[in-house]
Amino acid sequence: MERKSQLNSLIKIALLGAVAGVLMLIEAPLAIFPEFLKIDISDLPAVIGAIVMGPIAGALVELVKVLLNFILNGTITGGIGELANLLIGIALVVPIGLIHKKNPTVKGAVIGGLLGTLCMAIMGGAMNYFVMLPLYGSMFYMDFVEIGQALPFFGQFINSLFDFVLYSIVPFNLLKGILVTVVTGLVYKLVVPPLMRIQN
Numbered sequence: 001m002e003r004k005s006q007l008n009s010l011i012k013i014a015l016l017g018a019v020a021g022v023l024m025l026i027e028a029p030l031a032i033f034p035e036f037l038k039i040d041i042s043d044l045p046a047v048i049g050a051i052v053m054g055p056i057a058g059a060l061v062e063l064v065k066v067l068l069n070f071i072l073n074g075t076i077t078g079g080i081g082e083l084a085n086l087l088i089g090i091a092l093v094v095p096i097g098l099i100h101k102k103n104p105t106v107k108g109a110v111i112g113g114l115l116g117t118l119c120m121a122i123m124g125g126a127m128n129y130f131v132m133l134p135l136y137g138s139m140f141y142m143d144f145v146e147i148g149q150a151l152p153f154f155g156q157f158i159n160s161l162f163d164f165v166l167y168s169i170v171p172f173n174l175l176k177g178i179l180v181t182v183v184t185g186l187v188y189k190l191v192v193p194p195l196m197r198i199q200n
Contacts, residue, residue: 017064050097058093117177
């Protein structure tokens with residue numbers, strides 16, 4: 001019985017990871033952010049996985065998503081970009097999964113979504129400030145201060161790499177986290193109960 005439960009969980013994780021990998025291919029730029037930042041909802045299946053099966057399952061869905069994207073699209077960062085994407089996604093789904101496990105209510109979902117979004121923004125800011133932007137800057141000769149100053153709204157405040165992260169990367173990840181959690185709420189009743197009814 002336990003082996004059957006584990007097999008069912010692995011099937012769910014693989015299925016959700018495959019859906020996430022496909023969603024990762026559907027992305028759109030937003031004029032208020034640099035053009036290399038494109039929004040998508042590929043973390044949605046991982047959030048659902050975290051709700052249905054727990055935070056570890058959500059993290060594994062993120063892993064499947066990133067590996068699938070790596071296989072389909074390759075990498076220009078030697079895997080560093082993919083690692084950053086994985087950690088940022090995990091930062092979103094793990095808090096949601098943990099809080100939903102302890103408090104599976106609407107209030108718990110809201111708190112989990114807010115905390116997960118905040119963690120995602122912090123992780124995204126840290127990964128970009130310490131790893132991704134220095135790497136991209138050296139590889140593609142990109143001046144992020146100049147790019148940031150050309151942006152609407154917060155461009156006037158950007159005078160350093162830290163400013164670029166604070167006024168561009170962090171708001172982007174906050175918006176993405178909010179989008180994913182809102183869409184999760186909209187599709188919750190359509191997706192989560194059927195997955196939960198599948199025998200564990």
